[in-house]
Amino acid sequence: MSPRRALEITGLDVRLRSADGVVHAVRGVDVAVAPGEVLAVVGRSGSGKSVTALAVLGLLPSSARVTGSVRLGGEELLGRSDAELSRVRGARIGLVEQDAQAALTPVYPVGELLVEALQAHRRVTRAAARARAVELLGLVGLDRPAARFGAYPHELSGGMRQRVAIALAIANDPEVLIADEPTSALDVTVQAQILDVLRTAREETGAALVLITHDLGVVAGLADRVAVMDAGRVVEDGDVERVFARPRAAETVALLAGVCPAGAGGAAGDGVPTAAGTGVPTAAGTGVPTASATGTDGGVPAAPATAPREAAVQREDPVVLRVRGLHRHFPLTRPGPLRRRVGTIRAVDGVGLEVRAGEVLALVGETGSGKSTTVRAILELAAPQAGTVEVLGRDVASLDRAARRALRRDVQVVFQDPDAALDPRLPVADLVAEPLLADGRRGEAVARRVAEVLDLVRLEPALAHRFPRHLSGGQRQRVAIARALALQPRLLVLDEPVSALDAPVQADILDLLADLRARLALSYLLVTHDLTAVRRLADRVAVMHLGRIVEAGDAAEVLARPAHPYTRALLSAVPLADPAAERRRPRTLLVGEVPSPADPPSGCRFRTRCPLRPTLDDAARARCREEDQRLTALAGDHEAACHAVRRHAVG
Structure with missing residues (x-):
């Protein structure tokens, strides 16, 4: 083996x-990575990516049959005992898993986990291991690392836990670092921070980085080379810029076609590759339209992407959902027999929004912004703590039990995780029939309707x-959509409907939802942190931060010319599936964690993380600190809750 190959x-x-x-699961895979190089291994779920990594680490079940060769620094790993591999894992090969919550032992402080990892592979005193642990926590970007040493995993946010997982992986200066979907469970802003930490980790250790992911935007920004897997085989392997610009394998083309790079997060005026003469965004110069025409996830072949609506939703169209001044506060209590109240969690604090007939409104924001709490308050169809909720022209506070039950037929929901939403004991036909039977329908009419909606979702x-x-x-997920359509609703709430799916399947589902909207005259409230979904589907967008709407308006306008600095940061954090564009564009990384809704900052709730604030004069900063920022009209129906947006509006 060449000495230039770490693995x-x-x-x-x-x-x-x-x-x-x-x-x-894996069929004759040949790949190599050099010291300091980043190799991205991409593919759909079930393509063999993670199984390959587990085989390298010797973590497959004993019943697995593994053949071939895995060489680390020229030394063969296959065939070694588990005891021998235990001396390699954590020392010469570090692993960053997808779910940091599961990877970190919950009964030990994170600092103690680092001390244990260091002393397991090095002869160091506890004092030296502790000092190195604190150094590592600082290296991966945790604030107050000495204080965080004693924190338990459940006391940290998802982004913080992933930083600790990276610290564990690099603790012993490994030769190879394997990161298995390290950002897929994180918000885009946290994802951007974690990718920056991975860059730092590689630079500090000089390790080769094997990045396992299905996110081609992440690959474009971080990887030197990419290996594409399909059905257990590597179907394409090469320099990342060449593979993205001139893909040769059908699977690579399909993966790129499932990505919508259309200026995602770029500065205003960034060029967007399009299919020649069509204006349709393409996958990074491949000429492949982003509407997926390949891969049907086993259903009936997908119809072409629904064309954009010829006319935007008119302001005089009837309102199917109107929310005004919605509040949802929860008591914060101190543990103990008396459970004394010590504060209030302001999860939703004065939210207003509208969805008109035939319209898609996207509600976007980070985890903890209040999106899901807002949706739950709407779906309850009950009087809110404060404010009003009107559905199809009816104030839900005035509904009796019968009226509320009748209205539920017109408002249905599609959840993020179909595995949790579908009863595993029932076949598809029975799952789709459930809402019909609950509505009192029987006999042949149920069977006919089940067949109709299954056909609708292809x-x-x-x-x-x-x-x-x-x-x-x-x-x-198509079955979950069919269930939601069974009673012919007028409003669908889509709660992160594609975030658990691979990119090509995401594209198919979004195309299906667009087609259903047009055919059935549906209205959607799309709850998501995925701005690709917003670009493909939404007419209007409302951006939430810490229980408030901070920007709202026409989706194309807001995404092209974001006014609020929080919206700009969200867009900046979305990686482009175009290596050249992704690496040259300016980035805005948010620092720190989202403030607690139990103790939000005074004035503007975004001011403690705002990248615009350092550029303001003292008087403007005082306004940020003292004034409660409310939505203000900019142009048309574009609004933003920032007093400085007129001075700092995007071109």
Whole structure:
């Protein structure tokens, strides 16, 4: 093996035993990575990415049959005992897992976990290990690292836990760092911070980085080379710029086609690759339209993407949902037998929004912004703590039980995780029939309606008798959409409907939702942190931060010319699936954590993290600190809650 290769995998073949027989998960994989190089391994779920990583680390079940060669610094790893590999894992190879909550032992402070990792592979005193642990916590960007040493995992945010996981992985200066979907469970702003930490970790250790992901924007910004996997094989391997610009494998083309780079997060005026003469965004100069025409996740082949509506929703269109001054506060109590109240969590604090007939309103923001609490308050169809909620012209506070039940037919929801939403004991036909039976319908009418909605969501009739476990993720989400459509609603609440899916499947589902909206005259309230989904589907957007709407307006206008600095930061954090554009554009990284809704900052709630604030004079900063910033009209229906937006408006 060449000394320039930190890790070399040759002819790797993995067969796993399952209840259905032997699964040939990895088929003759050949990849290598040099010291200091970033190799991205990409592919859909089930392509063999993670199994390959587990084979390298010797973490597959004992029943797995693994053949081929895995060499670390020229030394063969396959065939070594678990005890021998234990001396490699954590020392010469570091692992950053997707779910940091599961990776960190909950009963130990994070600092003690680092001390344990250091002393397991080095002869160091506890004092030296503790000092190094604090240094590592600072290196990965945790504020007050000495104080964080004694914090337990549950006391940290998701981004903080992932920083600790990276600190654990680099504690012993490994030769190879494997990061398995390290940002897929994080908001885009936190994702940008974690990717910056990974860059720092690679620079500090000089390690080769193997990045396993399905996010091509992350690959474009971080990787030197990319290996594309499909059905257990590497179907394309090469320099990241060449692969993105001139993909050769059909699977690479399909993955790129599922990405919508259309200026995502770029500065105003950034160029957007388009299919020649069509104006349709393409995948990073490939000429492939972003509306997926490949990959149907096992259903009926997807129809072409629905064309944009010829006319925008008119302001005189009837309002299907109107929310005014919505508040949702929760008591904060001190643990103990008396449970004394010590404060108030202001989860939603004066939210107002409207959805008109045939319109898609996207509600976006980070985790903890109040999006889900707002949606729950709407879906309850009950009198809110404060404010008003009107659905289809009816104030929900005035509804009796019968009227509320009748109104629920017209308001349905599609959840983020179809696995949790679908009863695994029922076949598809019964799952879709459930709301119909609950509505009192019986007999042949139920069977006909089930067949109709399965056809609407492009699922083959044969799938009606299968159970959820026999379906792909995209098929399960189609079943969830079919259930929501069964009672012919007028308003659908889409709660992160594609965030758990691979990019090509996301594109198919978003195209399906666009088509259903046009065919059935549906209105959507789309709750998401995925700005790609907003670009594809939304007419208007409302941006939430810490229980408030901070910017709202026409989606194209807000995304092209964001006014509020928080919206700009969200857009800046979205990676572009175009290596050249992603690496040259300016970035705005938010610092610190989202303030607690139990103790929000005075005045502007974003001011403690605002990148614009240092550029303001003393008088303007005082206004940020003292004035409660409310939405102010800018142009048309574009509004923003920032007194400085007129001075700092984007071109």
